[in-house]
Amino acid sequence: MITRREFLKLAACLSTSFGLSNFPAVVGAALKEVDYATVPRLLYLQGQSCTGCSISLLQAEAPNAVSMITRYSKLCFHTDLSAASGKQALNLIEEYISGRAGEYFLAVEGAIPWGMPEACMLGDKPFAHYLTEAAKTMSGAVAIGTCASHGGIPAAEGNLTDAVSLGEFYERRKLSPLLINIPGCPVHPDWVWKTIIHLVQVGLPELTKGQPKPFFETRLHELCPRYHDFQEEIFAKNLGDRGCLFKLGCLGPDTYADCPTRWWNGGQTWCIGANAPCIGCASPLFASKKQFPFYRIFEKEAAAESRKNEARFIFTG
Ligand code: SF4
Ligand code: SF4
Structure with a gap:
């Protein structure tokens, strides 16, 4: 006879060790052969962020981070991981945003300094400029972590930049792109990568309050x-x-x-x-x-x- 505590612990260990997902379709889908020609490109930009979510995403185990950015998605740019820097990086970002309509998803880590745009710049333009332009051409956006999803620590009471989440930013700009919020400080790698696998192989996951339901529906x-x-x-x-x-x-x-x-x-x-x-x-x-x-x-x-x-x-x- 095992106690409720032991049972829950055992169930948690088993589900984790088998890499089970709460997305039933994802388990099968993730094991299918991926048609590499159809996997989406990910343009990953960082606003007011500590990079903790990126570090967390690299700790993914099943699938691992390398598979995620080369097999299940094509990471076309990431501030920390890409070799491109300076003018070359800016050209790459602008090429995607202006020249690849419908071909990429935007991943955003960090909040946006609504009241002080110059607090977060990419080259000589505010981060906010790229988010506004991307809303016209991207297939959708994924807000990675609590800062991008809800404002988080940059938006704490008394902050000087009037930091806002990606959703709040688009609402204030009267834009309404497809947006999935995946909070967490830092975000759990499964929450992000399994959502992306679902997007690639099955379609938009069911959401609750804009967040993937299987991960965030229960207290x-x-x-x-x-x-x-x-x-x-x-x-x-x-x-x-x-x-x-x-x-x-x-x-x-x-x-x-x-x-x-x-x-x-x-x-x-x-x-x-x-x-x-x-x-x-x-x-x-x-x-x-x-x-x-x-x-x-x-x-x-x-x-x-x-x-x-x-x-x-x-x-x-
Ligand atoms: S247990 Fe709470 S504080 Fe810890 S990662 Fe989960 S939501 Fe965040
Ligand atoms: S308050 Fe709830 S979540 Fe926190 S330790 Fe107690 S039972 Fe667990």
């Missing part, structure tokens, strides 16, 4: 192996303790992401598995408020109740 809290502890009111008092991490600041109850079943680092671990609270990095309001620290000291009942309400307010508006 993390409900998938968590410590949910039973939460129900039994067994709370950790210090990092490293057994028990639910809610009173140490866990935002699992307000976050929609499949981390408890997907795990990170090639299925080695994930935040709560490593005894750290979920900091809600995939949530729309991640890091948006100055007065909302990632971690908290153990909170007594009254403080925890007020924090619960505060979290609800912050995450639901």
